[in-house]
Amino acid sequence: MAATTTATSSATPLNGAPKPLSKQPETVSWMSLPNKKQLFILALCRLSEPLSNTCLLPYIYYLMKSIVSPSSDPLTEEAASKISTMSGFLVAAFPLAQFATSMLWGRLSDARGRKFIILFGLLVSMISNLAFGFSKSFGALLFWRILAGLANGNVGVMRTMTAEIVKERKYQTRAFLLLPLVFNSGMVAGLALGGCLADPVTNLPWLFGPEGLFNITGDPKGVAWTLLYPYALPAMLNAGLLFLALSLAVFGLxxxxxGKEDTPDIGLAIGRSIYHSFQRVILRRDQASAGYTALQLDDLDSQPLGTILEQKPLPPLPVQPPQSLPPLKSIFTKDVLTTMVSFGLLPLHNSAYMHILPVYLSTPRSPTSNHTPRSPLAFTGGLGLPSPTIGIQLAALGILGILLQLFIYPRLQRRIGTLNILRLACVLFPLAYFSTPFLSLLPASGGGRWAVIGSVIWTQVMARTLAIxxxxxxxxxAAPEKRVLGSVHGAGNMLSSLARAVGPAxxxxxxxxxxxxxxxxxxxxxxxxVVAIGAACWSWVMRGKRVEGE
Structure with a gap:
C-alpha cells in the first residue's frame, strides 16, 4: 500500500492536478513513409524531365558544332559565338514549351484526374526523345525539344500527387524531398549517359569502334549507324527508361x-492480374520443387481481384457530385504570389548556369590563358574538356548532392526551418557564379586544378540541392486549400518553365x-x-510564419 502511495505521489503534483505527459516527437525515416509503392512509381515518372532536359548538356557544344562547322578546322570567334547562341535557344525551347502547358495540365488534372495527364506526358516524351537522337538539322532538333517540353509540363501534377499520396504533415517533408531527389538522380543519370554515350565510336571504341564488339559488319570506321547518328545512343536509352516508367504507371499508379480515387481503372486491373498470375506461378513452382501440392483454398488468395468481386458482389458506392473548382482569383493569395516569385527566380539563374557551364567547360582554352590578362576581368577561353569528362564530373558532383539531400537536408530543415535553408542557399549561389570564370586562369595540368574546379562547381550543386x-x-x-494544389503547382511550374526558358536564352x-x-x-x-543577388534579397521578403508551420 505504501509503495502504491509513493508511486502515485511521484506522478501527481502537490495540488492534486495530474501532470501532463510529455509526448516524444516521432522520428520519421524514409522507411516509415506511407504508400511507398505509389511514391516509387511516381518517382520513376519524375525522371522524364531531367532525362529529357539534361542528357544533351554534356555534348550540346559538339552537337551544335557539327551543324555550324562540320569540318575539323579551328573555330572562328563568330562560329563559337553562334554555337553558344544556338545552344542557348535549343536549351530554352524545352522550358518555354513547359511554360505554355503547365497551367493547362494543372487545371485539367484538377478537373479530370492526375493519372491520365502523367501517362500522356510520358508517352509523348518517350517519342520525342527517340526522334531527337536521329535528327540532323537545327530545325528538327528544335521541334522535338519543344514537343518534349509540352509533354513535361505536368511536373506540377506530380508534385500535387505527392501531397495527395502522403497526407499526414509529419511525413510530408521527406515526401516532398523525394521528387527533387529523383530530379537530381535523373540529372546525374542524364549527364553521365549524355557524356559517355554521345559519339560512341570515339568515346566507346571497344564497343562501337573499328574493332568494337558491336561492329559485326566489319566497317573500317566503326558501327555504321553510330557514325551517321552519333548522338542517337543516349536518346535511345532515355526512351527505354521512359518506356519502363510508362509501363509501371499504367499498371500500378x-x-x-x-472524389475520383475509386474510379474503375482498367490499367490497375490488368496490372493486378499480371501480379497475381506471376505470384501464383512462382508459388506453384516453389511448392512443386519441395514436393507439396497446394490446397484449393490457397488459390482463392491468389485470384485476381476482379474474379473475387464477381463471386462476391459488393453494393455500389454512393456517387458524389464533383466539386466545382474555386476561381483563380481566390487561389493566388499574397502568400502564394510571394512564394511563387521566389519559385521562379531560382530557375532564372540555375537553368542558365546548367546551360552555360557545359559550354564553358567545352570551349577550347585560350592560347594566351597562361599569360597575364590586360585587366583582371578581361580574359577569355574555357577549359577545353571532352564530353565524357564533363558528364562524369558533373554526375559525380550530382551524386554528392543526392547524399546531401538524403542525409543532411532533413536534419537541417528540422534545425533551422525551410525558409532559412532557402536563404542559406541564396548566399552560396553568387559566390559560385563569381568564381567560375576564373577557372580559365588555372594551369592546364596538375592535381590542384581539379580540386579547385570541383570545389567551385560543388558550391553551386550544394546551393541548388538545398534550394529546390x-x-x-x-x-x-502556401496553397490556401489542398484541392487547388494542382492549380498552384501548375502556375508555379508555368512560371518556373518561363524562367528556365529566359535564363538559358x-x-x-x-x-x-x-x-x-x-x-x-x-x-x-x-x-x-545579378539575378542570384536579386533572388537572395527576395528571400528576405518572404514570410516564414505561415509556410514554416512552426
Missing part, C-alpha cells in the same frame, strides 16, 4: 484526385557576347551574379 526542395515545400504550404546570349569581346566572365558576372 493509382488516381489521387479527391525548399521552394517546392514553401509553395505547397539570355544567359547564353550574354555569354556569347563575352566570348566575342574577349571577356569570358561577362555572362557570369553581368547576368548570373
Amino acid at each position: 493509382r488516381e489521387t484526385l479527391p 526542395p525548399s521552394t517546392v515545400i514553401l509553395l505547397t504550404e 539570355v544567359g547564353g546570349w550574354v555569354f556569347a557576347v563575352g566570348v566575342r569581346e574577349g571577356m569570358i566572365g561577362l555572362g557570369w558576372w553581368c547576368y548570373l551574379v
